[in-house]
Amino acid sequence: MTSTLILLRHGNSDWNQKNLFTGWVDVRLSEQGIAEAKRAGELLAESGLKPQVLYTSLLTRAIQTANLALEVADRLWIPVKRDWRLNERHYGALQGLDKAETLEKYGPEQFQIWRRSFDTPPPALADDAEWSQVGDERYADLADSELPRTESLKLVIDRLLPYWESDITKDLGEGKTVLVTAHGNSLRALVKHLDGVSDAEIAELNIPTGIPLVYELDDDFRPTGPGRYLDPEAAAAGAAAVANQGKK
Numbered sequence: 316m317t318s319t320l321i322l323l324r325h326g327n328s329d330w331n332q333k334n335l336f337t338g339w340v341d342v343r344l345s346e347q348g349i350a351e352a353k354r355a356g357e358l359l360a361e362s363g364l365k366p367q368v369l370y371t372s373l374l375t376r377a378i379q380t381a382n383l384a385l386e387v388a389d390r391l392w393i394p395v396k397r398d399w400r401l402n403e404r405h406y407g408a409l410q411g412l413d414k415a416e417t418l419e420k421y422g423p424e425q426f427q428i429w430r431r432s433f434d435t436p437p438p439a440l441a442d443d444a445e446w447s448q449v450g451d452e453r454y455a456d457l458a459d460s461e462l463p464r465t466e467s468l469k470l471v472i473d474r475l476l477p478y479w480e481s482d483i484t485k486d487l488g489e490g491k492t493v494l495v496t497a498h499g500n501s502l503r504a505l506v507k508h509l510d511g512v513s514d515a516e517i518a519e520l521n522i523p524t525g526i527p528l529v530y531e532l533d534d535d536f537r538p539t540g541p542g543r544y545l546d547p548e549a550a551a552a553g554a555a556a557v558a559n560q561g562k563k
């Protein structure tokens with residue numbers, strides 16, 4: 316049975332706008348992000364795709380994006396599953412830092428390693444740091460050892476793929492159209508898996524905010540063709556803007 320998977324990165328957030336490393340910090344959508352989320356709903360409606368189940372992270376910006384998009388698409392009623400495993404990559408001690416200042420202070424090579432290397436995480440965030448998630452009620456069910464203090468993309472894949480296999484593919488296996496609303500780096504992790512992108516090449520892949528990316532999947536949950544953005548032109552411009560973050 317084939318199925319349809321729709322990936323949607325949340326719209327521009329307040330901290331995307333301020334050019335700050337965000338990770339697990341629970342910031343909200345900016346005005347631009349709200350407009351992007353509504354536009355995503357229009358794109359879904361125009362495409363004729365009808366999500367039947369929604370997966371989101373536990374972060375407000377993803378939840379807001381899904382709600383706004385589904386409202387416009389008139390599908391706010393579909394069942395919802397939320398899980399921390401879809402959260403953004405934990406950005407460690409970079410959370411809350413200005414991207415341009417970080418680039419200037421540490422240089423382009425280190426900046427790129429922290430942002431896009433496959434398996435080098437940024438320095439860990441101290442538990443008592445301002446932007447730590449230790450003690451955040453929404454993660455109360457996680458063992459302390461499971462709660463990240465920093466993550467590489469590899470570590471995101473390690474925590475996300477088991478959830479993909481145990482839960483998301485279950486709905487896909489029933490032939491459902493599944494919408495996953497998540498984050499730049501958690502979606503890069505999923506796209507890496509789906510498209511079989513190498514550890515080196517994934518550094519070049521950036522996901523734009525607020526534009527649905529659609530995959531048709533076969534019985535083994537492998538794409539039957541390349542993923543397609545519902546607005547390819549805006550997606551290319553949006554991905555380039557993400558790649559250039561940090562540069563003033």
Ligand SMILES: O=C(O)[C@@H](CO)OP(=O)(O)O
Pocket residue numbers: 331335336337338339403406430499500557560
């Ligand atoms: O700050 C972040 O958490 C992410 C996504 O906004 O940024 P980057 O694209 O630099 O990995």
